[in-house]
Amino acid sequence: MKCRKCAEKAIINMRQHKLALCKTHYPAWVVEQTERFIQKYRMFTHQDRVLVAVSGGKDSLSLWDILWQLGYSADGLYIGLGIDGGIDYSVESQRLAEAFAASRGLKLDVVSIPQEYGETIPAIAERTTRGRGKPCAVCGLSKRHVMNRVAYEGGYTVLVTGHNLDDEAATLFGNTMNWAGGFLLRQGPVLEAHHTGLVRKAKPLFRFYEREMAAYALVRGIDYIYEECPYAEGAKSIYYKELLNKLENDHPGAKLSFFLSFLQAKENGLFASNAGMQEVLTEDGVLLHTCPFCGQPTSAPGPCSFCRMVLVKDRG
Amino acid sequence: MKCRKCAEKAIINMRQHKLALCKTHYPAWVVEQTERFIQKYRMFTHQDRVLVAVSGGKDSLSLWDILWQLGYSADGLYIGLGIDGGIDYSVESQRLAEAFAASRGLKLDVVSIPQEYGETIPAIAERTTRGRGKPCAVCGLSKRHVMNRVAYEGGYTVLVTGHNLDDEAATLFGNTMNWAGGFLLRQGPVLEAHHTGLVRKAKPLFRFYEREMAAYALVRGIDYIYEECPYAEGAKSIYYKELLNKLENDHPGAKLSFFLSFLQAKENGLFASNAGMQEVLTEDGVLLHTCPFCGQPTSAPGPCSFCRMVLVKDRG
Numbered sequence: 001m002k003c004r005k006c007a008e009k010a011i012i013n014m015r016q017h018k019l020a021l022c023k024t025h026y027p028a029w030v031v032e033q034t035e036r037f038i039q040k041y042r043m044f045t046h047q048d049r050v051l052v053a054v055s056g057g058k059d060s061l062s063l064w065d066i067l068w069q070l071g072y073s074a075d076g077l078y079i080g081l082g083i084d085g086g087i088d089y090s091v092e093s094q095r096l097a098e099a100f101a102a103s104r105g106l107k108l109d110v111v112s113i114p115q116e117y118g119e120t121i122p123a124i125a126e127r128t129t130r131g132r133g134k135p136c137a138v139c140g141l142s143k144r145h146v147m148n149r150v151a152y153e154g155g156y157t158v159l160v161t162g163h164n165l166d167d168e169a170a171t172l173f174g175n176t177m178n179w180a181g182g183f184l185l186r187q188g189p190v191l192e193a194h195h196t197g198l199v200r201k202a203k204p205l206f207r208f209y210e211r212e213m214a215a216y217a218l219v220r221g222i223d224y225i226y227e228e229c230p231y232a233e234g235a236k237s238i239y240y241k242e243l244l245n246k247l248e249n250d251h252p253g254a255k256l257s258f259f260l261s262f263l264q265a266k267e268n269g270l271f272a273s274n275a276g277m278q279e280v281l282t283e284d285g286v287l288l289h290t291c292p293f294c295g296q297p298t299s300a301p302g303p304c305s306f307c308r309m310v311l312v313k314d315r316g
Numbered sequence: 317m318k319c320r321k322c323a324e325k326a327i328i329n330m331r332q333h334k335l336a337l338c339k340t341h342y343p344a345w346v347v348e349q350t351e352r353f354i355q356k357y358r359m360f361t362h363q364d365r366v367l368v369a370v371s372g373g374k375d376s377l378s379l380w381d382i383l384w385q386l387g388y389s390a391d392g393l394y395i396g397l398g399i400d401g402g403i404d405y406s407v408e409s410q411r412l413a414e415a416f417a418a419s420r421g422l423k424l425d426v427v428s429i430p431q432e433y434g435e436t437i438p439a440i441a442e443r444t445t446r447g448r449g450k451p452c453a454v455c456g457l458s459k460r461h462v463m464n465r466v467a468y469e470g471g472y473t474v475l476v477t478g479h480n481l482d483d484e485a486a487t488l489f490g491n492t493m494n495w496a497g498g499f500l501l502r503q504g505p506v507l508e509a510h511h512t513g514l515v516r517k518a519k520p521l522f523r524f525y526e527r528e529m530a531a532y533a534l535v536r537g538i539d540y541i542y543e544e545c546p547y548a549e550g551a552k553s554i555y556y557k558e559l560l561n562k563l564e565n566d567h568p569g570a571k572l573s574f575f576l577s578f579l580q581a582k583e584n585g586l587f588a589s590n591a592g593m594q595e596v597l598t599e600d601g602v603l604l605h606t607c608p609f610c611g612q613p614t615s616a617p618g619p620c621s622f623c624r625m626v627l628v629k630d631r632g
Contacts, residue, residue: 176492177563177574179581239566247559258493265495272588 012215016253023219030216034066034204041189043202044158050074051156051199053147054100054108056093058217058224059162061100063205065220067160068104075156076101079146080112081139082120085230093225100222109154111146117310122231128309135231138309145306148296151199163203166210169255170240172262177240185271188263195297197290207256210241328531332569339535346532350382350520357505359518360474366390367472367515369463370416370424372409374533374540375478377416379521381536383476384420391472392417395462396428397455398436401546409541416538425470427462433626438547444625451547454625461622464612467515479519482526485571486556488578493556501587504579511613513606523572526557 001010003022010020021029037043044050050067054060054076067074078097083089094110101108114120119127121139131137151159168187175183191201205213217224232238247254265271290297291304293311298304303311317326319338326336337345353359360366366383370376370392383390394413399405410426417424430436435443437455447453467475484503491499507517521529533540548554563570581587606613607620609627614620619627 177570177577179574179577179586181581181584181586184586243559243563250555254493258495261493261495265497268497269588270495270497270500272585 011219012212014209014212016209016248016256027216027219030062030208030212031066031069033207034063035070037189037207038070038202038204041202043160043190043204044072046072048073048157049155051147051151051154051159052076053143053159053161054078054097055162056095056097056225057162058222059164059167059205059210059213061097061162061222061224062213062217062220063160063162064100064106065104065222066204068106074106074160075154076106076108077147077150078108078110079143080110080114081142082112082114083122083135083229083231087227087230089225089227089230092227096223096225100224109150111150113142113146119310124309130309134235136235139231141306141309145294145296145304148197148199149294152197152296156199159199159201161201161203162205162213164205164208164210164213165255165259166241166244167237168203168206169244169259170237172259173240173244174236181271185266188266197295197297206259209255327535328528330525330528332525332564332572343532343535346378346524346528347382347385349523350379351386353505353523354386354518354520357518359476359506359520360388362388364389364473365471367463367467367470367475368392369459369475369477370394370413371478372411372413372541373478374538375480375483375521375526375529377413377478377538377540378529378533378536379476379478380416380422381420381538382520384422390422390476391470392422392424393463393466394424394426395459396426396430397458398428398430399438399451399545399547403543403546405541405543405546412539412541416540425466427466429458429462435626440625446625450551452551455547457622457625461610461612461620464513464515465610468513468612472515475515475517477517477519478521478529480521480524480526480529481571481575482557482560483553484519484522485560485575486553488575489556489560490552497587501582504582513611513613522575525571 001013001020002008003010003025004019005025006022008022008024011023012026013020019029050072052060052064052067052074054064056078064074064076076097078094080094081090084091098108098110100106114123117124121142122135124142125131125133125135125138128138130141147159147161150156172184172187174180175187189203189206193200208216216222228238244255244258288299289301291302291307293303293307296304296306302308317329317336318324319326319341320335321341322338324338324340327339328342329336335345366388368376368380368383368390370380372394380390380392392413394410396410397406400407414424414426416422430439433440437458438451440458441447441449441451441454444454446457463475463477466472488500488503490496491503505519505522509516524532532538544554560571560574604615605617607618607623609619609623612620612622618624
């Protein structure tokens with residue numbers, strides 16, 4: 001198969017776009033498309049100070065690489081989780097994130113959960129009831145907390161993550177399977193900061209398939225951690241991804257149209273404007289409380305979920 | 317495996333209910349549950365005159381059998397579609413519907429599309445552009461039209477169909493895959509008559525799995541047409557059913573919880589009250605027009621879709 005733009009051999013064929021591209025035109029196309037999405041969904045501008053949440057995986061490093069090429073002011077944040085899993089997972093992913101930043105002269109902030117809070121993610125998970133034995137819920141909560149804190153304290157105006165279409169479609173699929181109203185309403189390429197203390201979030205890669213991001217990282221020679229997190233095994237999100245891959249395989253473009261038609265329906269007013277938001281916002285759209293420990297907004301009086309988890313060590 | 321209610325051998329094990337029942341207690345349980353659903357979802361009462369849309373398949377005949385046992389006033393309507401498909405599909409299904417009615421002394425109204433409108437469903441489908449070569453869209457439109465007409469003219473207060481959970485979950489899944497707002501809002505166990513000329517509709521079997529209805533028909537000795545409609549092959553609904561069966565197999569109860577959580581979310585106000593209804597109702601919830609040919613309500617001025625299809629024979 002030949003590249004649509006030149007006579008070179010194509011390295012990728014995107015069936016849903018009916019587009020095949022070579023090793024030169026493909027990464028250029030990804031960069032252009034990302035810029036188009038950033039503008040189309042009003043994610044941020046060149047005046048913004050962007051913080052990229054970097055895990056050491058293909059998506060977040062590729063995102064940082066793209067923003068760097070596009071000339072955005074984008075620093076990185078790596079959060080050390082203290083996960084080993086027999087493969088030195090956290091050590092290795094930190095090394096790769098640092099090597100990437102060094103190679104491009106980019107600024108990477110590193111926050112270590114074990115150093116800062118005295119415990120690794122798996123240790124916190126073992127101590128608390130959250131997540132029933134799996135550290136994923138604890139990890140998600142911790143990352144959201146630290147990301148927002150660092151972004152807010154650092155004066156960043158937007159926090160970006162490397163979620164790709166497969167991630168977003170699987171999350172949407174899960175939220176649809178049990179019609180989780182609040183999550184359905186909040187899911188999208190941009191999440192506005194509804195309250196002082198929160199930083200707006202954006203997902204510039206949300207329209208790229210996972211395999212497209214893998215191809216991008218490969219052709220750009222980005223050295224990333226290939227292994228999935230050792231705790232991801234058996235996760236529902238992976239199950240949903242496989243299901244959606246079957247759907248995509250039988251109906252090319254199904255994943256993209258599932259997600260884009262969701263965004264369209266939302267824009268057309270399918271959902272009641274305040275459905276499912278009761279637990280987070282008052283009627284005026286204002287968050288209810290401030291955590292006395294970390295100062296971040298929280299939905300209930302007293303310490304936020306994260307502070308309760310890391311501070312109250314005798315908890316179940 | 318033993319029956320939960322006696323020592324007999326179970327004929328069915330319903331994993332999602334953790335319930336196994338024998339050949340005596342299973343059909344009794346189905347009948348009781350149906351009565352419970354009829355009441356819970358306020359479908360109809362013993363004062364209603366019920367019209368059952370009967371196809372000759374396991375679901376509609378079982379539904380009629382259940383309503384008959386429960387003592388409801390329920391007549392049947394069989395619609396002849398003129399489908400052969402090398403298996404005498406329509407002839408055979410009509411014979412089975414008539415035999416069922418005769419065996420229980422029930423009244424069955426038969427409307428033949430070819431006799432009444434001069435053409436079989438496949439012939440109409442070949443003549444029109446609706447459905448792009450597949451007669452399913454033409455068939456659905458025709459059945460909805462005839463069912464409503466017969467129910468309205470016959471003074472029935474509710475029209476019931478044998479849709480089971482697999483049908484409803486597959487439809488919901490399809491409507492969710494492309495976030496079809498209007499359809500999402502209208503889907504449910506009961507569809508109220510929004511306008512003079514429309515009869516309310518209900519689906520008393522919507523919480524039973526397809527295999528449960530097959531087991532019910534079998535154990536009750538109901539002779540039904542085993543073949544799928546010859547035109548159903550390759551239908552998206554069948555594809556979605558297979559996908560949901562995989563999900564169900566890996567997570568027993570997934571299909572039921574997908575559908576019930578949808579109904580719950582709707583009741584909790586997830587959807588904007590008039591989202592997607594613009595094309596059917598005015599702001600007062602009143603249908604806009606009346607078809608000058610058949611007198612049924614329709615969304616646009618002039619003849620309704622059905623009348624346009626069967627009356628204007630030179631249509632491409």
